[in-house]
Amino acid sequence: NAGVTQTPKFQVLKTGQSMTLQCAQDMNHEYMSWYRQDPGMGLRLIHYSVGAGITDQGEVPNGYNVSRSTTEDFPLRLLSAAPSQTSVYFCASSSSGSPYNEQFFGPGTRLTVL
Amino acid sequence: ILNVEQSPQSLHVQEGDSTNFTCSFPSSNFYALHWYRWETAKSPEALFVMTLNGDEKKKGRISATLNTKEGYSYLYIKGSQPEDSATYLCARNTGSARQLTFGSGTQLTVLP
Numbered sequence: 109n110a111g112v113t114q115t116p117k118f119q120v121l122k123t124g125q126s127m128t129l130q131c132a133q134d135m136n137h138e139y140m141s142w143y144r145q146d147p148g149m150g151l152r153l154i155h156y157s158v159g160a161g162i163t164d165q166g167e168v169p170n171g172y173n174v175s176r177s178t179t180e181d182f183p184l185r186l187l188s189a190a191p192s193q194t195s196v197y198f199c200a201s202s203s204s205g206s207p208y209n210e211q212f213f214g215p216g217t218r219l220t221v222l
Numbered sequence: 223i224l225n226v227e228q229s230p231q232s233l234h235v236q237e238g239d240s241t242n243f244t245c246s247f248p249s250s251n252f253y254a255l256h257w258y259r260w261e262t263a264k265s266p267e268a269l270f271v272m273t274l275n276g277d278e279k280k281k282g283r284i285s286a287t288l289n290t291k292e293g294y295s296y297l298y299i300k301g302s303q304p305e306d307s308a309t310y311l312c313a314r315n316t317g318s319a320r321q322l323t324f325g326s327g328t329q330l331t332v333l334p
Contacts, residue, residue, distance in 0.1 A: 150323075151324040152324070
């Protein structure tokens with residue numbers, strides 16, 4: 109049981125490049141989400157999904173796309189990277205049942221945009 | 223209070239000291255309050271999820287209380303150890319319940 113996995117762990121992009129951050133969970137969790145963490149700020153929600161085929165925007169969705177074709181995977185796409193997207197990105201999941209269940213976080217992806 | 227606020231921002235204590243920090247949040251439309259522990263180079267890990275006013279939860283030397291009417295939660299650590307050094311995050315459920323709004327965290331350093 110690997111929990112929540114993220115790849116890559118580190119990435120450097122040039123402005124304007126696109127890339128996909130991968131997130132997968134093997135706990136059969138319905139709810140998955142993406143956060144970014146910037147110095148001095150809390151984790152901010154980018155996008156979330158309550159199940160396969162359903163996604164919605166969080167607090168800071170601009171510049172990012174998501175899709176959820178399977179329960180296990182929830183990739184985050186940067187369409188045209190900008191220096192403001194330099195951050196640490198965390199994927200998280202939680203089980204169905206109570207909406208207040210704890211969220212399980214992946215190890216994070218540290219992204220630098222030059 | 224419009225957002226989730228945590229204080230202090232950072233804290234240094236000596237090994238063996240007890241300490242506590244605060245999470246403040248809007249008291250209206252309350253669903254649940256989460257505490258997470260985040261060690262450097264690791265993922266945040268859940269400590270507590272609290273839903274009821276007056277809730278008190280405990281895990282070993284760490285405990286938390288919740289006051290939903292006035293919009294605050296306290297996290298207590300008794301007899302701090304160096305391995306307690308971490309950033310402690312609180313988060314409030316918002317919107318369609320599963321979404322979390324996080325505070326910026328309290329960074330605790332326990333000196334041996």
